[in-house]
Amino acid sequence: MTAELHRRQMLMGAAGLGLAAGLTGFERLAHAVTGVSGADLGPEGSFSFEALQARAEALAKKPFAPAVVPSPELLDAIDYDQYQKIKFKPEKSVKLDDEGRMPVQLFHLGKYAKEPVRMHVVEGGKAREILYSPSLFDVPPGHPARALKGNAGFAGFRIMAADLKTDWFAAMGASYFRTSGPYNQYGLSARGIAIDTAMPNPEEFPRFSEYWIEGAAPDTSAPITIYGLLDGPSVTGAYRMRTDRLTDTRDVHRITQEIDAVLFARKDVARLGVAPFSSMFWYGEAGRRQSADWRPEIHDSDGLSILTGSGERIWRPVGNPPRVMTSAFLDNDVKGFGLLQRDRDFVHYLDDGVFYERRPSVWVEPLEPWGKGAVHLVEIPTEDETFDNIVAYWAPDEQLKAGQKRQWRYRLSWLDDIPFPNAVARATGTWTGMGGRPGHKRPDGVRKFVIDYQGSVFEGLGREDNVELVVTASRGDVSNSYNHPVVDQRQRWRAFFDIQATGPDPVDLRAFLRKGDRALSETWIYQYFPDQ
Numbered sequence: 311m312t313a314e315l316h317r318r319q320m321l322m323g324a325a326g327l328g329l330a331a332g333l334t335g336f337e338r339l340a341h342a343v344t345g346v347s348g349a350d351l352g353p354e355g356s357f358s359f360e361a362l363q364a365r366a367e368a369l370a371k372k373p374f375a376p377a378v379v380p381s382p383e384l385l386d387a388i389d390y391d392q393y394q395k396i397k398f399k400p401e402k403s404v405k406l407d408d409e410g411r412m413p414v415q416l417f418h419l420g421k422y423a424k425e426p427v428r429m430h431v432v433e434g435g436k437a438r439e440i441l442y443s444p445s446l447f448d449v450p451p452g453h454p455a456r457a458l459k460g461n462a463g464f465a466g467f468r469i470m471a472a473d474l475k476t477d478w479f480a481a482m483g484a485s486y487f488r489t490s491g492p493y494n495q496y497g498l499s500a501r502g503i504a505i506d507t508a509m510p511n512p513e514e515f516p517r518f519s520e521y522w523i524e525g526a527a528p529d530t531s532a533p534i535t536i537y538g539l540l541d542g543p544s545v546t547g548a549y550r551m552r553t554d555r556l557t558d559t560r561d562v563h564r565i566t567q568e569i570d571a572v573l574f575a576r577k578d579v580a581r582l583g584v585a586p587f588s589s590m591f592w593y594g595e596a597g598r599r600q601s602a603d604w605r606p607e608i609h610d611s612d613g614l615s616i617l618t619g620s621g622e623r624i625w626r627p628v629g630n631p632p633r634v635m636t637s638a639f640l641d642n643d644v645k646g647f648g649l650l651q652r653d654r655d656f657v658h659y660l661d662d663g664v665f666y667e668r669r670p671s672v673w674v675e676p677l678e679p680w681g682k683g684a685v686h687l688v689e690i691p692t693e694d695e696t697f698d699n700i701v702a703y704w705a706p707d708e709q710l711k712a713g714q715k716r717q718w719r720y721r722l723s724w725l726d727d728i729p730f731p732n733a734v735a736r737a738t739g740t741w742t743g744m745g746g747r748p749g750h751k752r753p754d755g756v757r758k759f760v761i762d763y764q765g766s767v768f769e770g771l772g773r774e775d776n777v778e779l780v781v782t783a784s785r786g787d788v789s790n791s792y793n794h795p796v797v798d799q800r801q802r803w804r805a806f807f808d809i810q811a812t813g814p815d816p817v818d819l820r821a822f823l824r825k826g827d828r829a830l831s832e833t834w835i836y837q838y839f840p841d842q
Contacts, residue, residue, distance in 0.1 A: 362522075416429055423466070466481045522536075590611070607666065677720055687702050688702070732766045735830055736831070784817055
């Protein structure tokens with residue numbers, strides 16, 4: 311969890327800083343660089359995604375070499391507070407088009423981001439490296455960063471709004487990247503790849519050691535393309551992320567990334583995680599007994615959503631378990647999955663500082679069949695909101711062996727909510743409480759669950775229309791199950807049931823609403839710990 315904490319701390323701080331680097335024009339890459347002299351650019355060279363793949367493949371045949379950290383004693387002195395004092399010079403921003411719609415700025419190295427990343431700009435099949443220079447940053451007198459040598463490298467980069475006042479994409483540390491999503495509020499993070507997450511052996515964190523940034527190419531409408539060279543003890547990889555940010559009439563944003571990931575294995579990988587996310591869940595409406603804070607709920611994501619290869623829609627509320635738990639949802643050619651923040655009501659959080667109701671949802675759509683595998687959900691106990699304790703990814707059945715090449719294509723969407731068919735209702739709330747009936751002695755070891763479903767599928771249905779709640783449990787006894795439309799809310803239906811179970815082992819619950827042979831709702835799945 312240490313790597314997760316450091317990444318979260320640095321990105322939370324960096325999102326509010328003007329930490330960046332930029333460049334001046336030169337003859338061939340006229341649009342790509344503004345602000346620095348030619349002395350801060352490396353020599354020009356050819357570049358293509360095919361050449362990047364060849365380089366990753368060649369690198370995989372060599373022993374892994376850890377990154378060389380420049381002046382580690384100086385970087386140790388650039389702690390969180392010192393890092394906040396480093397300011398980017400706005401006029402140095404990397405300009406990728408004539409309009410400057412998506413200027414790029416670079417992050418400085420520091421105590422929690424020591425491994426240098428090489429940065430390049432690309433135009434017309436040619437690339438030049440951006441060389442680190444202290445002149446790209448405003449640094450206070452006496453600050454330890456002033457002693458850092460030239461060409462030290464960068465910690466990562468971010469993409470700014472055209473006015474340079476805010477950023478909406480940031481990449482820093484290992485293979486992490488994230489966006490500010492629909493409401494300009496950072497939350498969960500994506501990764502290039504996950505290696506051996508929640509395994510008995512230590513998790514591995516490959517990193518993007520180099521990035522190449524390109525403006526709109528003639529063969530694509532994406533205004534910016536990010537290329538990355540992945541390197542780690544077990545794998546290398548070449549990544550291409552065609553990235554766009556669209557804004558609707560409500561000033562709500564949607565960031566889409568079409569990702570090509572090509573991996574080469576140095577060693578056998580026990581568990582590979584494709585399209586992984588890291589998020590935070592401390593407590594929510596269903597776990598009030600865990601609450602140690604005055605706020606009603608604290609989480610970046612409240613559930614895992616899956617659209618299976620067979621077309622079933624699954625909603626699994628995430629939790630804060632008593633011990634590390636991994637849940638695997640087996641599938642063949644999964645159609646989509648993601649960590650969502652469905653609850654958008656400010657009153658449910660009451661935090662006007664970090665605005666949890668504005669956190670992005672993220673959805674993965676494979677652009678070609680992924681075959682057999684499973685969506686994995688890893689939940690790690692936490693007692694604080696500063697830790698990323700939720701991980702989700704796709705784990706293919708076929709193990710990645712040393713010397714093999716594997717590739718995946720998928721679309722990553724950072725958005726308010728995923729598209730949902732009118733014929734299926736979604737689960738929008740989960741609550742738990744004492745089992746039994748009010749006014750009667752409450753039975754021991756019995757817990758009541760209440761689920762709200764919402765959708766236009768309920769329009770016109772009433773109590774007499776034979777809507778059935780289907781509930782199953784991996785162990786224990788289910789009783790008192792019933793459902794009804796919520797009074798004065800035409801598209802909202804409420805389901806109730808009790809579960810009697812004891813012991814430390816979890817109870818896996820599954821519920822949905824149906825009418826005859828037709829499912830009216832997605833399938834709600836929950837992991838209940840009776841002794842928690």
